Amino acid sequence: MIQMQTIENTEQEIVEEFAEFEDLFDKFGYLIDLGKNLKTLDESLKTDNCMIKGCQAHVWLYSELKDGKIIFQADANADYAKGLVAMMIRVLSGHTPDEIINAPLNFIEKIGFKSMLSMKRAGGLESMIKQMKLDAMVYKAKSSNTFLTQ
Amino acid sequence: MTLTKNIEEVVLFDVHEIRKDFPILSREVNDKPLIYFDNGATTQKPRQVIDAIVKYYTMQNANIHRGVHRMSQDATDEYENARITVQKHIGAKHENEIIFTRGTTDSINLVATAFGKKYVNVGDEIIVSEMEHHSNILPWQQLCEEKNAVLKVIPITDSGELRMDEYKKLLSEKTKLIAITHVSNTLGTVNPVKEMIAIAHSKSIPVLVDGAQSIPHLKVDVQDLDADFYCFSGHKVYAPTGVGILYGKEEWLKKLPNYQVGGGTIKTVSFNKSEYAESPLRFEAGTPNIEGAIGLAVALDYINALGLKNIAAYEDELLEYATEKLSALDNLQIIGTAKEKASVISFVVEGIHPLDIGILLDAQGVAIRTGHHCTQPIMAHYQIQGTIRASFSFYNTKEEIDIFANAIVKSIKRINQK
Numbered sequence: 292m293i294q295m296q297t298i299e300n301t302e303q304e305i306v307e308e309f310a311e312f313e314d315l316f317d318k319f320g321y322l323i324d325l326g327k328n329l330k331t332l333d334e335s336l337k338t339d340n341c342m343i344k345g346c347q348a349h350v351w352l353y354s355e356l357k358d359g360k361i362i363f364q365a366d367a368n369a370d371y372a373k374g375l376v377a378m379m380i381r382v383l384s385g386h387t388p389d390e391i392i393n394a395p396l397n398f399i400e401k402i403g404f405k406s407m408l409s410m411k412r413a414g415g416l417e418s419m420i421k422q423m424k425l426d427a428m429v430y431k432a433k434s435s436n437t438f439l440t441q
Numbered sequence: 442m443t444l445t446k447n448i449e450e451v452v453l454f455d456v457h458e459i460r461k462d463f464p465i466l467s468r469e470v471n472d473k474p475l476i477y478f479d480n481g482a483t484t485q486k487p488r489q490v491i492d493a494i495v496k497y498y499t500m501q502n503a504n505i506h507r508g509v510h511r512m513s514q515d516a517t518d519e520y521e522n523a524r525i526t527v528q529k530h531i532g533a534k535h536e537n538e539i540i541f542t543r544g545t546t547d548s549i550n551l552v553a554t555a556f557g558k559k560y561v562n563v564g565d566e567i568i569v570s571e572m573e574h575h576s577n578i579l580p581w582q583q584l585c586e587e588k589n590a591v592l593k594v595i596p597i598t599d600s601g602e603l604r605m606d607e608y609k610k611l612l613s614e615k616t617k618l619i620a621i622t623h624v625s626n627t628l629g630t631v632n633p634v635k636e637m638i639a640i641a642h643s644k645s646i647p648v649l650v651d652g653a654q655s656i657p658h659l660k661v662d663v664q665d666l667d668a669d670f671y672c673f674s675g676h677k678v679y680a681p682t683g684v685g686i687l688y689g690k691e692e693w694l695k696k697l698p699n700y701q702v703g704g705g706t707i708k709t710v711s712f713n714k715s716e717y718a719e720s721p722l723r724f725e726a727g728t729p730n731i732e733g734a735i736g737l738a739v740a741l742d743y744i745n746a747l748g749l750k751n752i753a754a755y756e757d758e759l760l761e762y763a764t765e766k767l768s769a770l771d772n773l774q775i776i777g778t779a780k781e782k783a784s785v786i787s788f789v790v791e792g793i794h795p796l797d798i799g800i801l802l803d804a805q806g807v808a809i810r811t812g813h814h815c816t817q818p819i820m821a822h823y824q825i826q827g828t829i830r831a832s833f834s835f836y837n838t839k840e841e842i843d844i845f846a847n848a849i850v851k852s853i854k855r856i857n858q859k
Contacts, residue, residue, distance in 0.1 A: 315471045316804040320855045323797060347796045347812040347827055368826065369794035370856065 298390060301382045302398035309402040318403065319371070326373030329380070332366040343418050348372035350419060354426045356434070360385050361427060375416050383423055388434070391427035396420060454751045460836050462487040462743075473806025476841045481626050481785050481832030482810055483676045484657060486740070490680060493739040497732040504728055506705060520731050523738035524721070527686055530741045531671065532662035535691050540721040541729050544685035545653040546576040548672035549620070551687055551724060552649055553580035555697040556618060563589040566615040570595040570603055570632075571822055572625045575815040577651045581620055590617070597822060601628035601777035608637065612644050619648045623655035627816040627830065628777030629760070629785030631659070635666050642667065647693065653677055657834070658756055658783040660749040663688050675733055680740035684733030687724070694720035701726040752835045756784035759833045759842065766846040772853070776828050787814075787828040790849075793856055795827045801852035802829075807845055 296304075312318045336353045343350040348369035354361050363384040367373040382398070383391050399405060399416060460466050463485045468475050477485060497519075503512035505520050521536075528536045542548045561567065567581045571594055578592075585592045593616075595608045603621075612619075619641050623634050638648045647669035655661055656673040663671045670693065675684040689697070699706070699717060703726035708716040717723050744752060763786050767773055772791040790798060799811035812827040813820045820827060831845065 314804070316801060316851075316855070319800050319804050320858070323801075323856055324858075348794065369796040371794070371797050371800050 295385055298382055298386060298394045298396075302396070302401075305378060305381065306398050306401045315403070322374035322378070323370045324374070325377045326367070326370040326375075329365065329373050329377040332364045336364065337366060343422055345372070345415070345418065350376050352376065352419065352422055352426075354423070354430075356388075356430045359434075360387055361391060361430060363423065363426075376419050379416070379419055379423060388427040388431035392424055392431065454747070454755055454835075456755070456836065456838055459747070460838075462489065463836055464488060464491070466836060470806045470808065471804055476807045476837075476844060478831040478833060478837065478841070478845065479808045479810050480657070480834040480837075481654060481677075481814075481830060483682065484679045484834055485836070486679055486681070486736075487743050489743050490736045490739050494681060494732050494736050497735055502732075505731055506722070516731060519735050520729070523734040526738035526741050530745065531656075531686075531688055532664050533688055534664060537720050538688055538691050538694065540687040540689065540694075540724045541734050542672075542685045542687050542724075543683055543730070544674040544676070545651060545672045546580075546674075546685075548670075548685055548687035549577055549649065549651065550580045551700045552670050552672075552689070552697075553584045555700045555724075556647075556693075557584040557588060559696070559698050561585075561588045561590050561617050564615060565590040565617045566593050566611075566613065567591075568593045568595060568608075568611050568616055568619045568621075570608075570621055571597045571818050572601065572603070572628060572630065572632075572816065573620070573622055573818070574626055574651065574653070575817070576653075577620050577622060578818070591615075594818075595621075597628075597819075599823075600779055601625065601630045601819075602779045603630075603632055603637075605633070605636075609640060612641065612646065614644075616641075616644070616646050619646060620651065621648065622651040622653075623661070624652075624658065624783045624785075625777065625816075625819075626654045626785065626832075627787055627814045627819050627828065628779065629782040629787070629832075630777060630779035631655070631781040631783055633781075634668070638667050638669075654783060654785070657744075658753060660753070669693055675737040675740065678737075678740055679743060680737035681730075681733045684730045684737050686737075689720070691720070694724070697724075700724055703727050705729075747835065755835050756833055759837055759839065760784040760786060762839050763831065763833065763842045763845075766842055767849070770846065770849060770853075773849070776823055776825070784833040785830065786832075787830045789825055789828055790853060793853065795829045797856050798829050798849065798852050801855060802845075802848050805844075805848040805851070807848050809845075 309318055312321055332351055332353055337351045341351050341353045343352055348367055350367040350372050353364045363380045365376040365380055367376055465485045501516050503516040505517040524539045525536050527539045533539055567585060569578055569581055582592055593611045596604045624631050634650050641648045649670035650668045652671050652673040657678045669690050671688040673686050676682040706718055706723050706726045708718055767788060774789050776787040795811035802809055810830045814830055
């Protein structure tokens with residue numbers, strides 16, 4: 292069985308990939324490539340329920356729990372937003388709710404994308420991370436059976 | 442496109458000298474020299490304005506209108522002189538027709554609330570246009586919802602001009618007010634507001650003009666236009682943020698009920714009955730943005746020294762140059778091709794989300810705006826998600842437009858790279 296990478300390992304991998312580019316233009320270009328390479332989310336899963344509405348770009352984030360691990364899939368209407376969500380999927384998908392909830396995710400700052408966290412209106416990273424962590428909390432609550440019995 | 446002003450009128454307009462007045466223009470962004478093409482959102486401030494604010498807080502800070510001490514009197518004089526500067530700048534008849542607000546949005550809200558309270562009732566109609574900024578839609582929409590009134594919309598053509606035939610048809614005895622933008626922040630269209638006001642007045646309907654985008658580019662004379670209300674923001678005309686103007690004809694301001702009340706708006710207060718001041722103080726509750734007003738006057742002096750004719754002619758030249766450059770690029774479509782335009786150019790690139798171009802331009806030091814620009818009905822008209830918008834000021838150059846055009850090409854290439 293292949294051992295799943297830790298969140299930190301994947302973060303480090305991404306930091307190193309971006310470190311190869313000195314210029315911000317090339318970093319953004321690479322981010323756009325990551326977006327283009329993201330496996331497209333099935334149209335039937337792109338519902339309003341899983342839509343993260345930004346002022347400019349919209350992201351569809353779909354999650355499901357398989358064998359105690361969350362699998363994320365996503366799509367977006369701008370390659371830049373798709374790149375951001377692709378990066379987050381690479382880091383978080385396939386991990387347990389607890390691992391996702393507790394992930395500090397400080398790789399974003401290391402890449403030099405800290406400003407993207409606050410790009411709320413542009414459909415930035417912050418809302419994606421919030422939604423992914425929220426999904427993890429819901430799965431955790433469901434599996435510990437404290438959520439649905441209310 | 443026809444130029445709104447004659448280029449031959451340009452005299453001694455040295456953009457490189459002018460740029461020296463704007464310290465921020467020499468900074469770098471993302472390790473590249475800044476190219477600031479987001480002037481429709483806000484303009485940069487000349488040293489003269491920055492100095493005036495520093496001077497105010499270094500030497501003059503005091504509250505106005507009530508103080509007996511010297512500094513308070515001086516600050517009051519500066520503030521009231523600023524009002525006169527604004528009055529002269531827009532050709533108002535009386536200084537008491539000039540109300541300091543927080544900005545265009547605040548000015549529109551003031552009129553929508555006060556005018557609406559007294560003059561709008563069930564079944565009445567307010568007219569706006571399809572090209573309005575959200576700030577000139579929402580206050581009226583909210584008013585109509587509150588009063589069970591109806592919001593009517595003047596449609597636009599595909600070139601981004603108002604359908605004047607439809608405008609005329611919309612006017613009726615139910616129409617209480619028309620709120621229309623002078624210049625579209627997204628399309629750049631200069632609307633024929635003088636003609637529209639004359640048509641409205643022939644039916645005794647008052648008109649509010651949103652001048653947020655016109656004041657930086659055009660010479661505006663409210664008496665010549667015969668506007669009933671005219672609104673604009675300081676920060677879009679080289680002044681600080683948080684200050685704006687509502688011009689209202691004296692006869693209207695006398696009739697409007699109070700908006701916000703509080704310190705500064707009164708003559709006497711008692712628990713039985715309070716007596717209010719006259720305009721403009723009746724509409725300026727609380728301590729105003731004193732340094733903003735002073736900064737606005739300095740900014741208006743600054744552009745008047747350059748000459749509004751010179752500014753308009755030079756900006757038209759920039760617009761024409763940029764339109765030519767951008768039109769030559771493959772798969773690029775300009776949105777908004779009205780005959781009369783201010784220096785705003787919106788475009789889309791086939792198959793590419795505006796945001797993707799926007800971040801790659803930012804990485805190259807070019808500050809533009811992407812998205813719906815607070816004009817979602819325009820986006821709905823063209824059935825697009827958003828545009829990329831470059832808006833030019835008199836401190837921009839053709840060299841910057843060359844770099845911009847190359848940066849667009851480089852961005853498109855990178856996005857389409859396999």
